[in-house]
Amino acid sequence: MADQQLPAPKRFITGHDYDGKAIFDTRLSDEMPTKILTNYSFRLGYVTRGIPVDLTGDSDIKTYQSYITEPPGLALLGGSILRFVDFPPGGGDMHRTLSIDYGVVLEGEMKLVLDSGESRVLRRGDVAVQRGTMHQWVNTDQEKWARMMFVLQESKPITVASSGVELKEELGGLGDQVRPST
Secondary structure, three states, X not given: OOOOOOOOOEOOEEEEOOOOOEEEEOOOOOEOOEEEOOOOEEEEEEEXXXXXXXXXXXXXXXXXXXHHOOXXXXXXXXXXXXXXXXXXXXXXXXXXXXXXXXXXXXXXXXXXXXXXXOEEEEXXXXXXXXXXXXXXXXXXXXXXXXXXXXXXXXXXXXXXXXXXOEOOOEOHHHOOOOOXXX
16 A cells, blocks of 8 residues: 555543543553555544443443454444544445444545445535445545544444335445454
């Protein structure tokens, strides 16, 4: 993978001291674990299990720590994932997860392409609410890398109301690089 020339983002985790005052929790590095794929760079910002999230006794931090060395699949059943993805110039892979995803463009310009052929261009600060649809992310710049931040949360099984067709996860070209949702 070519040098992407985007600075590594940092993640800061807060918590509480003995008296309940807010502090920065420094047990984990501010640097996020990174997985380099053939055409992407994935950074795992945070992972939680269950809704509502259990923050007592640092349960959420323990959950996240358990995924640092063995990251979850693209989406996490019964939990949420905060992920940063760096995209090289050009196209990506058409895929679907059974999740609701909030995708925010942080750097560059991204085109969201749907399997219907419809598309929208998102610029810095724009957000897409991805509701279990087949989609592809395309970095519109021919030279510079782009970065997005995603929050993914599992959805119930998705059935198309008009036809009764039940949709399944489809990883497309990502399937040989990322695990299915776990």
